Amino acid sequence: MSDNNFFYFSDATKGESGKPVYIDFGLFPQFLYKVDPGTFDGIEIIKGIEGLRSSSVDVNSSSNSKDSFLHKKEIGAVEIHYKVYQCQDDGGLPGVYVTNIKSNYKGDGKDPGLYRARELSGFDANLDIKKQDSGVVDTVGACIGGMASLELTAKNAKKALERYGISGDGWKTDFGLFYIPVHIRNELGNWINPVSRQHDPLIAAKELALVIKSTQKARSIENLEPLDWLVVGEAAEILNKAVELLEKDPEAKILDKHRFRFLNPSIPRKGIFPNMLGVLKQKCAELTTDAVILNDNYPATVNLSLSLQETVDALGSRFHKKNIDMLTKGLAGASKGLGEARTKFASDTRPTFMSVVDEIARKVKTW
Numbered sequence: 001m002s003d004n005n006f007f008y009f010s011d012a013t014k015g016e017s018g019k020p021v022y023i024d025f026g027l028f029p030q031f032l033y034k035v036d037p038g039t040f041d042g043i044e045i046i047k048g049i050e051g052l053r054s055s056s057v058d059v060n061s062s063s064n065s066k067d068s069f070l071h072k073k074e075i076g077a078v079e080i081h082y083k084v085y086q087c088q089d090d091g092g093l094p095g096v097y098v099t100n101i102k103s104n105y106k107g108d109g110k111d112p113g114l115y116r117a118r119e120l121s122g123f124d125a126n127l128d129i130k131k132q133d134s135g136v137v138d139t140v141g142a143c144i145g146g147m148a149s150l151e152l153t154a155k156n157a158k159k160a161l162e163r164y165g166i167s168g169d170g171w172k173t174d175f176g177l178f179y180i181p182v183h184i185r186n187e188l189g190n191w192i193n194p195v196s197r198q199h200d201p202l203i204a205a206k207e208l209a210l211v212i213k214s215t216q217k218a219r220s221i222e223n224l225e226p227l228d229w230l231v232v233g234e235a236a237e238i239l240n241k242a243v244e245l246l247e248k249d250p251e252a253k254i255l256d257k258h259r260f261r262f263l264n265p266s267i268p269r270k271g272i273f274p275n276m277l278g279v280l281k282q283k284c285a286e287l288t289t290d291a292v293i294l295n296d297n298y299p300a301t302v303n304l305s306l307s308l309q310e311t312v313d314a315l316g317s318r319f320h321k322k323n324i325d326m327l328t329k330g331l332a333g334a335s336k337g338l339g340e341a342r343t344k345f346a347s348d349t350r351p352t353f354m355s356v357v358d359e360i361a362r363k364v365k366t367w
Helices: 025-034 040-054 150-163 182-186 201-222 235-247 272-282 298-305 308-318 321-345 353-364
Strands: 006-008 021-024 062-064 067-075 078-085 095-103 113-119 127-131 141-145 174-179 227-232 258-263 286-293
Touching (some): 021 040, 025 095, 025 321, 025 353, 040 067, 040 078, 040 095, 113 201, 127 150, 141 150, 141 235, 150 227, 201 235, 227 235, 235 272, 272 286, 272 308, 286 308, 298 308, 298 321, 321 353
Parallel strands (some): 021 095, 141 174, 227 258
Antiparallel strands (some): 113 127, 113 174
């Protein structure tokens, strides 16, 4: 970890009162998107980060089972990930180092995995949702996603399947749902929270890989059409982990009984999404003619903008010009804001993180 990438968070965290609190300037775009300094919630988050200076490890924070220096704390709608170094021998100058900012999702405790949803009859009918223990998707369409609860995820999956036209009629009453609880989406690592619960997203990825492989086998035997998958938002991250497992699996050489479409895919690391598309194509999985749908979703637009050319190359003619124009605009706006911030962070005066945020935040909303 390079100290050059870390700046004092604010004037209140320079070490004059308590431990100094630093933050990685690379978090600037995420901070602007998730924290509005002009709102009550935003002010509370800023105060919460400044409060990290008061103790070595906050009593309400969570520890990472793989890195004893790494902790996270929930502050309103975000999770703050930070490392605490007591002395220089720990790996950096003594202080608190904020290393990541993520949305703070609350789950319903339901298990990840494959479910089957059926619409009950009647006005404003609810959905009957049951675990699909066979591990085989036997409906025409299926969704991979996760929201605040299994029920809410299923309702939104049904709306998305209806709007984005999964082929066939079977999905209108029954559809498959691979549910990814929001606590799994929070982290790609093992965390132990204050009540010692452990969550590992690799468990969900392994189960999804098994579902894809089992469904491939079943549909091949019965000579069925490819299964239509709609992958929503951050669920693309778990699918990517599943695809990494399938890439190395000698029993998953061909995946031609699967057809994928992505709605606002969000994988915030350059090159990961197009690489996943490439692996799927190598295994003969299909991509729909509108394989990526961007529904005015800012995070997805910015994330894909990081890998714009690679994504366009991977999709070829399947990537609509409208999507390319939207990505280009998102990239331009994100680059402009980050460029101005980097110029300020590179100056000899080494400003505090919040002084740059306060100056740039007003401009970003107009881009």
